[in-house]
Amino acid sequence: MDVTALQNALATGDWALAESILAPVAAEKNAHPSLLYNYGKVLLELRRINAWLLSPNDLDACRNLGRVAIRCGNYSAAKAGWNALAGDEEDDIANRH
Known part of the structure; x- marks a missing residue:
């Protein structure tokens, strides 16, 4: 894997190039979690996957969505995440206010 090319692709938002670099290494058995994470982020940028649809029952994801939404001032999105x-x-704490 060409690490410099990957870094440049990620930094410049060249998602197609980043995908072409990451896809083969992410498919390997025991791929490093950082590669899988970055590959997932690239696929999200390319709108090829929607992480929420992959696991709508992921309670940690719901919590994190709420936390991020609060930090961004998007209280309705936080409430939706915590619903x-x-x-x-x-959820009980968030809905008391």
Whole structure:
């Protein structure tokens, strides 16, 4: 894998090039988690996958969506993210305010 080419592709937003570099290494058995993460991010940028649809029951993802939305000031998105956590402690705290 050409690490310099990958770094440049990621830095410049050349998602097609980044995909062509990452796809083969991400497909290898025991691929490093950082490669899988970056490959997933590239696929999201290319709009080839939607992470939410891959695992809508991922409670940690729901929590993180809410946390990020709060930091961005998007309270309705935070509430939507936490709605999947009905009865969860963080959801209860968020909906008290």
